[in-house]
Amino acid sequence: MLKRFGFAKSDHIDREPVQMDVQQILAYLEELARLRTLLQVHVPSDPPALLSARVELVNDQDFLFSLSFPHQVPRLKPGESVELNFPLAGMRFKAQATYHDRGRYMESLFKVPRAVHFADRRSAMRTRIGSREKASAAVFESFFEGVAASGRLLNISMEGLCLRMEKAIQVQGSKRLALHPELFPPGKELQIVRIMNLPHLPTIECSGEVRYCASTAGGPVLMGIRLEGIGSLDHGNLHKFMLRRLPTFGRAFPSRQRRGSEEEAPEEEPDASDQETETSTEPAVIDPAFGDEVDAPGDPVFDALESPSAPSEDRLLRLRRRGKRFLVIMPDDLDRSIFVCTLHVGGYTCFFESRNLVHGLELSKKAKLDAIFLDQQIGPLTGNEVAQRLRKMGRLEGVPIFQLMQAPDVRAVLSAKAAGVNHVVKVPVDFDGELKHLLDRTLGLTKQ
DSSP states (O other), X not given: OTTTTTOOTTOOTTOOOEEXXXXXXXXXXXXXXXXXXXXXXXXXXXXXXXXXXXXXXXXXXXXXXXXXXXXXXXXXXXXXXXXXXXXXXXXXXXXXXXXXXXXXXXEXXXXXXXXXXXXXXXXXXXXXXXXXXXXXXXXXXXXXXXXXXXXXXXXXXXXXXXXEEEEEEETTTTEEOOOOGGGSOTTOEEEEEEEEOOTTOOOEEEEEEEEEEEOSTTOOEEEEEEEEOOOHHHHHHHHHHHHHHOTTTTTOOOOOOOTTOTTOOOOOOOOTTTSOOOOOSSOOOXXXXXXXXTTSTTOXXXXXXXXXXXXXXXXXXXXXXXXXXXXXXXXXXXXXXHHHHHHHHTTOOEEEEESSHHHHHHHHTTSOOSEEEEOSEETTEEHHHHHHHXXXXXXXXXXXXXXXXXXXXXXXXXXXXXXXXXXXXXXXXXXXXXXXXHHHHHTTSSOO
């Protein structure tokens, strides 16, 4: 049947796609030269050598291009082939290039490859998070016990992420722990994974599993996590983020315009996977509509509302708690995650989270707030100074401010009251014993 319709035996209808458009391949080389992207050159010597190089010049008349080698020029014969591996548009590609001749100093000339193939090392495409971006993650072995950690997000995909661990604590007692890979052995299940401060996205919450946790030569501890149990809303938001960062998310070759062509499109900015870029200064606002999926099965609020055995008064109280909007200003991601999760278990689901005063002021303008929670120290400012600046805005009149303190004494409480703080909450927070009833009375959810 295949022969009748013109297919040879070696042809496969579902084979891996190949880019064979000469103009596109030339455009790839021109972009690699413009971005000064580092390529890996596999030389078939004895033993095989792996060298680094950069594309310098592209000659579309003779279909040649030059590679510059910073340390060692490979000794090749004309007609000998090498394999090139290079990143482009958030993906990795490979191509065979034939050696032509020596070029300028520390350069070699190669013929333009006839085909470009995919060379992704992962089944799921990942996007790199630059060092100037503020994206972070916090993970909890269990919310009430075990170990928790937080740190900067290095890369992320639809299925997993890589985290550089910066802080670890014992959840019970909040005891600070030394960072080492044995804290999270491979296979350990994580009850909560919070992905925070992705550009223009709300906080994403799910569960996960540790796939690896390692440190090399005394360097930072890196942890790879497989994401599990992502809700439909968070999954859609993460997919949109990946589409913005990786335009070729659908497993297709990127399309590039030749430089100097008549229909040349405006130059694209370097992709985040090839070069760390500076993100927009616009604050990432958490829209209340993007709150936690309280209507999803397994959510504590959903279970309480739907449980026939729950008293009607308790269901009404939890329903009122769901509508309250809180602004939480705490510089430490892990401490802030623990506090927000504590309130979430109590039935509160809408939070605006901020690390500093500037972002907090911006968030306070986006929606009507029901309460504000401040840490004792926020960057160079104390909680009292932050409370005073919030009160000076004028539009927060009547909004109660809660300040968290390690060891509140009489003098500290009086100073906080003078600065505009309504209530002082002792850390670690005892939600069931103190904060729950205090919030219900302050917000008018229950009778005085």
